[in-house]
Amino acid sequence: MVSSLAGATSPGPAPTALTPAPFASTLAPPPTAAAEQHVSAQRHAPVSSPEEAATAPAEEGSPDALLIRRAMAEVAPVADKVTSYFYALLFVRHPDLRSLFPAAMDTQRDRLLRALLTAAEHIDNKEVLVDYLQNLGRGHRKYGTRAEHYPAVGECLIGALSKYAAGVWNAEMEAAWVRAYTTISQVMIDAAAADELRAPAWWYAEIVTHDLRTPDVAVVTVRPDQPYPFLAGQYTSVETPWWPRIWRHYSFASAPRSDGLLSFHVKAVPAGWVSNALVHRARPGDIIRLGPPAGSMTVDHTTESGLLCLGGGTGIAPIKALVEDVAEHGDRRPVEVFYGARTDHDLYDIDTMLRLQQSHPWLSVRAIIDQQANQQLPDAIRAYGPWNEFDAYLSGPPGMIRSGMNALRDVGIPSDRIRHDSVEELVAAGS
Numbered sequence: 173m174v175s176s177l178a179g180a181t182s183p184g185p186a187p188t189a190l191t192p193a194p195f196a197s198t199l200a201p202p203p204t205a206a207a208e209q210h211v212s213a214q215r216h217a218p219v220s221s222p223e224e225a226a227t228a229p230a231e232e233g234s235p236d237a238l239l240i241r242r243a244m245a246e247v248a249p250v251a252d253k254v255t256s257y258f259y260a261l262l263f264v265r266h267p268d269l270r271s272l273f274p275a276a277m278d279t280q281r282d283r284l285l286r287a288l289l290t291a292a293e294h295i296d297n298k299e300v301l302v303d304y305l306q307n308l309g310r311g312h313r314k315y316g317t318r319a320e321h322y323p324a325v326g327e328c329l330i331g332a333l334s335k336y337a338a339g340v341w342n343a344e345m346e347a348a349w350v351r352a353y354t355t356i357s358q359v360m361i362d363a364a365a366a367d368e369l370r371a372p373a374w375w376y377a378e379i380v381t382h383d384l385r386t387p388d389v390a391v392v393t394v395r396p397d398q399p400y401p402f403l404a405g406q407y408t409s410v411e412t413p414w415w416p417r418i419w420r421h422y423s424f425a426s427a428p429r430s431d432g433l434l435s436f437h438v439k440a441v442p443a444g445w446v447s448n449a450l451v452h453r454a455r456p457g458d459i460i461r462l463g464p465p466a467g468s469m470t471v472d473h474t475t476e477s478g479l480l481c482l483g484g485g486t487g488i489a490p491i492k493a494l495v496e497d498v499a500e501h502g503d504r505r506p507v508e509v510f511y512g513a514r515t516d517h518d519l520y521d522i523d524t525m526l527r528l529q530q531s532h533p534w535l536s537v538r539a540i541i542d543q544q545a546n547q548q549l550p551d552a553i554r555a556y557g558p559w560n561e562f563d564a565y566l567s568g569p570p571g572m573i574r575s576g577m578n579a580l581r582d583v584g585i586p587s588d589r590i591r592h593d594s595v596e597e598l599v600a601a602g603s
């Protein structure tokens with residue numbers, strides 16, 4: 173399945189052969205309301221905005237990275253056009269691929285650009301890139317993506333870039349993109365192939381309980397059709413029967429349970445198809461689909477450091493899972509949870525957290541209500557501490573993650589001891 177990008181390119185000489193693959197989410201059908209989901213967990217994941225990425229110092233990096241960034245900077249002002257043209261090319265030239273994507277493509281649009289920026293930003297940082305792409309490769313199995321689809325995506329990607337970066341595009345730049353895409357696609361294809369040997373592409377799960385905690389937050393518990401291995405602090409993707417091929421990420425709200433059940437905290441957000449369906453439509457007996465587990469916001473059981481956990485809104489879900497995980501390991505490490513919400517009505521899971529606090533002397537839970545405290549969650553930690561012996565966990569809306577990173581660094585926790593979900597999607601959620 174080696175292919176060439178030749179046909180897709182405009183100026184410049186012939187292409188390098190390529191073993192294709194899509195950038196991050198190009199074949200992934202995702203989504204809309206960015207707030208409806210959170211994403212890939214990474215330890216001290218690089219969080220930068222598209223604007224920052226586009227204006228990153230152009231002079232640093234390998235020759236390929238410089239060429240890639242140059243093209244990115246050129247297309248940044250017309251990102252929407254590039255994305256539309258890319259999908260138009262893909263579906264016209266490869267109509268068989270259309271069925272891998274959701275019926276409504278409007279929400280798909282900016283994911284490609286984000287994925288490109290992420291890949292371009294990290295092209296020199298193999299460790300981060302490989303982790304990210306392996307995850308994507310595994311995650312693409314549930315969309316029905318196969319190795320032979322990747323060349324088509326590569327062709328159309330280069331086709332779209334060469335058209336909109338025409339002012340700077342040349343043979344050298346094209347070769348750099350081809351090399352990058354070849355690497356990217358191969359990592360994804362290999363990860364998917366390895367995963368195929370040990371796990372299904374997706375799981376079916378039946379909703380067993382549906383607990384509406386506030387007018388727009390539900391705790392949904394499901395029973396997967398076969399064992400679902402995961403770690404506390406991870407997340408999965410969820411597809412409902414009402415919106416085929418539209419997947420959203422949700423963190424597991426409990427550590428793995430002996431009865432195999434999984435639970436999620438879902439907030440219905442404006443224009444959030446999946447979240448509204450899960451909160452307002454789903455009932456026990458309904459069947460949803462789950463993708464594989466992902467994310468590295470997990471407890472490091474090799475250390476005895478304390479855990480400082482910040483959970484904002486439904487971001488408390490994985491924090492609860494982490495607390496249960498520490499309890500199950502009998503570690504008795506200090507765990508300090510700050511649970512932030514806009515009003516006291518939004519503290520929908522405070523009873524559970526307080527019950528956990530009662531059972532575990534090493535656990536402290538503090539509710540921070542914006543209105544009452546006159547400050548947002550991350551600032552609250554400054555009044556406590558010292559925190560230099562703690563690892564930190566951040567879970568919540570993108571703006572909270574950003575200001576949480578700053579607050580944590582200010583109180584002496586280095587970024588390599590801070591874990592949180594989400595790289596580029598947090599950014600795209602536009603805090």
Ligand SMILES: NC(=O)C1=CN([C@@H]2O[C@H](COP(=O)(O)OP(=O)(O)OC[C@H]3O[C@@H](n4cnc5c(N)ncnc54)[C@H](O)[C@@H]3O)[C@@H](O)[C@H]2O)C=CC1
Pocket residue numbers: 207208209210407423439483484485486487488489490512513514515518540542547548549550566567568569570571572575576592593603
């Ligand atoms: N693993 C993760 O990171 C998870 C993330 N989430 C995300 O958490 C969000 C939850 O939404 P809601 O419940 O509506 O939360 P929300 O928007 O009501 O915020 C909850 C609290 O976080 C703090 N906060 C919010 N924005 C902030 C900012 N810009 N700077 C500092 N602090 C800020 C405030 O204290 C606020 O009360 C969603 O975006 C969801 O995708 C949800 C579950 C897991």
